[in-house]
Amino acid sequence: MLRSFLLLVGWIIVSGGGISGPALAQPGALAPAPAPRAVVPGRPAVAVDTVRLTLGQAEQRFLASNFQLLAQRYNITAAQGQILQARLWDNPTVSLEKNIVRPAGDAPNVTSPNETIVQVQQLFAIAGRRRAAANVAQAAALVEQYNLQDLLRTLRFQLRSSYYDLYYKQRTLAVYDQGIASFQRIIPAYEQQYQKGNIAQKEVVRLKAFLFVLQNQRQQLFVDMAPNLSDLRVLMRDTTGAYLVPQVSLPRTRELSLGPYSMQQLVDSAQLLRGDLLSRSAYLRQQGQNLRYQRKLAAPDLVAGYVYDRAGNAFPNYNAVSVGVAVPIFNRNQGNIRTAQAQIEGGKAQLGEARLVVQNDVQQNYQLVGLIDAQFQEADRDTTPFDRIIGGIEQAYARRLIGLVEFLDYYQSYNDNLVQLNQLRASRMRAFEQLNAAVGRPVFRAE
Numbered sequence: 001m002l003r004s005f006l007l008l009v010g011w012i013i014v015s016g017g018g019i020s021g022p023a024l025a026q027p028g029a030l031a032p033a034p035a036p037r038a039v040v041p042g043r044p045a046v047a048v049d050t051v052r053l054t055l056g057q058a059e060q061r062f063l064a065s066n067f068q069l070l071a072q073r074y075n076i077t078a079a080q081g082q083i084l085q086a087r088l089w090d091n092p093t094v095s096l097e098k099n100i101v102r103p104a105g106d107a108p109n110v111t112s113p114n115e116t117i118v119q120v121q122q123l124f125a126i127a128g129r130r131r132a133a134a135n136v137a138q139a140a141a142l143v144e145q146y147n148l149q150d151l152l153r154t155l156r157f158q159l160r161s162s163y164y165d166l167y168y169k170q171r172t173l174a175v176y177d178q179g180i181a182s183f184q185r186i187i188p189a190y191e192q193q194y195q196k197g198n199i200a201q202k203e204v205v206r207l208k209a210f211l212f213v214l215q216n217q218r219q220q221l222f223v224d225m226a227p228n229l230s231d232l233r234v235l236m237r238d239t240t241g242a243y244l245v246p247q248v249s250l251p252r253t254r255e256l257s258l259g260p261y262s263m264q265q266l267v268d269s270a271q272l273l274r275g276d277l278l279s280r281s282a283y284l285r286q287q288g289q290n291l292r293y294q295r296k297l298a299a300p301d302l303v304a305g306y307v308y309d310r311a312g313n314a315f316p317n318y319n320a321v322s323v324g325v326a327v328p329i330f331n332r333n334q335g336n337i338r339t340a341q342a343q344i345e346g347g348k349a350q351l352g353e354a355r356l357v358v359q360n361d362v363q364q365n366y367q368l369v370g371l372i373d374a375q376f377q378e379a380d381r382d383t384t385p386f387d388r389i390i391g392g393i394e395q396a397y398a399r400r401l402i403g404l405v406e407f408l409d410y411y412q413s414y415n416d417n418l419v420q421l422n423q424l425r426a427s428r429m430r431a432f433e434q435l436n437a438a439v440g441r442p443v444f445r446a447e
Helices: 002-014 055-065 067-087 129-195 201-236 250-255 263-273 275-297 334-379 384-398 404-439
Strands: 050-054 093-098 116-124 243-247 302-309 318-325
Touching (some): 050 055, 055 129, 055 201, 129 201, 129 243, 129 275, 129 404, 201 404, 250 404, 263 275, 263 404, 275 334, 384 404
Parallel strands (some): 050 243
Antiparallel strands (some): 093 116, 116 302, 302 318
């Protein structure tokens, strides 16, 4: 098999591959089929608009329109509203008391029917309680901001990985489109030869069966592409239903390398940049502020008031000032203070675990990128010579220089090579995007 393949390749090279010009007719030979041509990525069977999209455009639309980001921004606004609320003073209490029933008798000590009492009270939070409550609310708002940053990191990974997955699946789809177009040209010619009695029927049946396999694989690839298209449309808030065609610079993707960065550099960056770590740290600070607030709650509130009694006291037009304070004998907020202390310790444990998870995440993805990139550097190559060879193989089969089994075997090997190469490229880009997500920002970019 290998020897026949090498002889065939030599014939293709010597004869120019049969691509640049028509082959010479030979007695008993079939008319050579045209060489396959490159085609654009396949489109759905139904007519839909096609939108060519760069990664920068996709990210711009994502940042401006994504529903989850919008909802989290509202969460930040809500948390900032709690800061304002914590700084507000308590409203004063005003009460009015008026006698509406004339008492019986005319004794001098009987309350006057015109008695009116007005009372005003104001609650004063002492020991800096209002400022402490505002600090807790401010820390909570900071947690929401870091939650937005972590959400952005997660959704950006989903966007970028779906973008590259879709791109390479569409390149694979073009491979199937090319093969299907080629067999759809070959089969009618061979059916005519069968009708003339030049070839056996089983040869036409085998060709049709191979075409059917290619069509099924292409259809399955469309099914596999559907989640990528759906993810991109949802992330970008796209309601047009257009068929998205990513635009990627292959030379830029080949240039991606771990070379400029060591593993420890990326681990250190992740410890400073990851939104989930920053959120954990902010939560720990929030619990520290909450502990201080709970301790200040142990101090009682001060209530000051003013009383005016028009005719119900021993003296007419009675004016008085009142001051009240709760005596902290039984309730000194002990339970809430203990709860806040426990939440701080729990937050420290969660932060330690989160740091370890981030470190392992970066290390694992760094090693994964190294393995896949090494395989990619060995396997990636220009497929143009293989495209020329497969065109020559089609003509060799038409000239009866190789049999049907060899022709289908060569074609299947060629097809599998391109499909697996695109899968490797997609896996490599996904690994780089996973590393970007692990670090917390897109360190490796191909656009």
